[in-house]
Amino acid sequence: MSATLTPLTDLPAWKDLSAHAAALQSTTLRDLFAQDPTRGTRLHATAGDLYLDYSKHRITDETLAIFAQLAEQSNLRASTEAMFTGQKINITEGRAVLHTALRAPADSVVLVDGENVIPGVHAVLDKMAAFADSIRSGTWLGYTGKRIRNIVNIGIGGSDLGPVMAYEALKHYSQRDLTFRFVSNVDGTDFAEAVHDLDPEETLFIVASKTFTTLETMANAHTARVWSLAKLQHQAAVARHFVAVSTNAGEVAKFGIDTANMFGFWDWVGGRYSMDSAIGLSTMVALGPDNFRKMLAGFHTMDVHFRTAPWGQNLPFLMGALGLWYTNFFGAETVAVLPYDQYLKRFPAYLQQLTMESNGKHITIDGRHVTYNTGAIFWGEPGTNGQHSFYQLIHQGTRLIPCDIIAFAQSLNPLGQHHDLLMSNVFAQAEALAFGKTADQVRAEGTPEWLIPHRTFEGNRPTSTILAEKMTPEVLGQLVALYEHATFVQGILWQIDSFDQWGVELGKKLAVQIIPELESATEPTLNHDSSTNTLIRRYRALKRK
Numbered sequence: 001m002s003a004t005l006t007p008l009t010d011l012p013a014w015k016d017l018s019a020h021a022a023a024l025q026s027t028t029l030r031d032l033f034a035q036d037p038t039r040g041t042r043l044h045a046t047a048g049d050l051y052l053d054y055s056k057h058r059i060t061d062e063t064l065a066i067f068a069q070l071a072e073q074s075n076l077r078a079s080t081e082a083m084f085t086g087q088k089i090n091i092t093e094g095r096a097v098l099h100t101a102l103r104a105p106a107d108s109v110v111l112v113d114g115e116n117v118i119p120g121v122h123a124v125l126d127k128m129a130a131f132a133d134s135i136r137s138g139t140w141l142g143y144t145g146k147r148i149r150n151i152v153n154i155g156i157g158g159s160d161l162g163p164v165m166a167y168e169a170l171k172h173y174s175q176r177d178l179t180f181r182f183v184s185n186v187d188g189t190d191f192a193e194a195v196h197d198l199d200p201e202e203t204l205f206i207v208a209s210k211t212f213t214t215l216e217t218m219a220n221a222h223t224a225r226v227w228s229l230a231k232l233q234h235q236a237a238v239a240r241h242f243v244a245v246s247t248n249a250g251e252v253a254k255f256g257i258d259t260a261n262m263f264g265f266w267d268w269v270g271g272r273y274s275m276d277s278a279i280g281l282s283t284m285v286a287l288g289p290d291n292f293r294k295m296l297a298g299f300h301t302m303d304v305h306f307r308t309a310p311w312g313q314n315l316p317f318l319m320g321a322l323g324l325w326y327t328n329f330f331g332a333e334t335v336a337v338l339p340y341d342q343y344l345k346r347f348p349a350y351l352q353q354l355t356m357e358s359n360g361k362h363i364t365i366d367g368r369h370v371t372y373n374t375g376a377i378f379w380g381e382p383g384t385n386g387q388h389s390f391y392q393l394i395h396q397g398t399r400l401i402p403c404d405i406i407a408f409a410q411s412l413n414p415l416g417q418h419h420d421l422l423m424s425n426v427f428a429q430a431e432a433l434a435f436g437k438t439a440d441q442v443r444a445e446g447t448p449e450w451l452i453p454h455r456t457f458e459g460n461r462p463t464s465t466i467l468a469e470k471m472t473p474e475v476l477g478q479l480v481a482l483y484e485h486a487t488f489v490q491g492i493l494w495q496i497d498s499f500d501q502w503g504v505e506l507g508k509k510l511a512v513q514i515i516p517e518l519e520s521a522t523e524p525t526l527n528h529d530s531s532t533n534t535l536i537r538r539y540r541a542l543k544r545k
């Protein structure tokens with residue numbers, strides 16, 4: 001257990017923030033922009049290729065100055081160093097948290113239990129690169145001598161969401177004569193639909209599981225082996241059609257995968273922080289080793305920025321602080337992530353795990369129940385689609401929903417006017433959310449008096465706009481690392497362990513207990529609550545029909 005901390009709410013900066021927030025409650029974004037015409041040019045920060053405009057937030061210079069004090073009083077700098085240098089900051093699991101080592105240059109030194117982990121990281125990257133090249137060039141052949149054309153990643157949670165998000169985000173850079181599919185759900189439909197048009201002779205499965213014991217992944221991997229062998233007939237075919245990404249060589253061997261075709265990683269890589277480890281093997285096969293390394297370089301750029309930039313210019317700090325500001329002082333419950341880039345369609349889902357599994361905690365690292373809200377609910381869809389569905393609630397609903405808008409100046413698919421049409425919506429939405437439309441403006445348009453309240457927009461809805469030149473592997477790395485570190489900042493300020501996930505255990509254990517109750521040939525004795533017992537009995541009756 002960690003030493004006792006001064007509770008967050010007892011820190012002087014927290015008290016200052018409370019008083020400051022109370023004083024700012026009735027100040028609008030219109031007021032703030034009117035008071036300072038330079039606000040829009042001043043309140044921005046850059047890191048790598050990312051430009052963050054945070055001027056459309058309900059903050060002043062004083063807000064950030066107090067947050068910087070909160071960072072000092074929370075020892076954020078020391079905690080950041082503790083993470084980067086391999087101290088066991090995941091205290092409930094007794095583990096180091098070193099996803100930053102996965103993208104550190106080869107000459108870096110990062111010690112865990114006295115051993116430099118960097119050579120091992122680069123050895124795995126080299127092995128992944130050789131494998132990726134052999135698939136991409138067609139020298140790795142299936143059991144019957146055919147080229148591999150289809151790659152199916154089997155994994156769930158951190159072993160799925162990063163790979164599928166990165167593949168979609170960087171599809172433009174992928175080798176187009178290879179087909180990629182991702183199977184995660186234990187619902188058989190996921191596997192069946194993923195392979196329904198694939199030929200086992202040309203299909204390679206990457207079984208991605210840190211533990212190699214996850215129920216869903218093992219069920220899908222066994223089904224994949226049956227599906228492959230139904231056509232390929234010989235057990236020996238498994239070695240040509242299955243590779244593993246895991247930390248558990250014993251279980252990989254038991255499954256029948258040659259451990260020469262296993263790509264390892266380490267217990268200091270958390271699942272939701274693993275897309276840049278060997279878990280990213282499917283990404284590397286799709287993009288090629290050079291692009292994968294560019295993505296890692298992008299991550300590293302943001303790592304260096306986060307570790308060294310002053311708080312006032314530090315993108316992860318600014319985004320982390322803004323999240324706290326609305327969650328703890330303005331009653332916001334959620335953050336909408338609105339990428340104006342179709343390639344980022346899985347980015348909100350990826351961020352849901354990163355942020356909510358990390359910061360959805362109510363016990364502090366020294367064992368107290370928090371007295372404030374922690375992790376916000378992250379959600380979102382690509383623009384402009386969301387504008388025609390849920391934006392109504394953001395503009396005129398009763399809740400405050402801070403939004404992260406992500407956009408690129410250049411399209412990877414320039415088609416006529418499309419990109420300017422898309423980008424006009426980026427700027428228009430942020431402007432409308434911030435400044436709205438007053439009753440007087442609506443009246444001046446000749447709107448009947450009774451309709452004016454319906455057509456008035458209060459505005460004062462905060463947004464961050466993140467702008468980059470175009471989507472590249474480097475930029476994706478920067479973007480993901482930005483959110484990783486913003487999540488870390490929040491976890492430190494909230495005094496929680498952002499790197500464990502005990503909350504997912506209970507349901508898993510109960511499911512294991514329930515399986516035989518669903519499958520037994522005779523009516524089982526059920527000892528759950530009356531609702532669960534009734535539902536199980538009804539399921540058993542319905543499935544027999």
Ligand code: G6Q
Pocket residue numbers: 156157158159208209210211212213214217270271272273357501
């Ligand atoms: C992430 C979690 C979780 C994990 C999956 C898959 O931080 O730990 O989402 O990634 O449960 O675990 P395996 O990789 O061990 O199959």
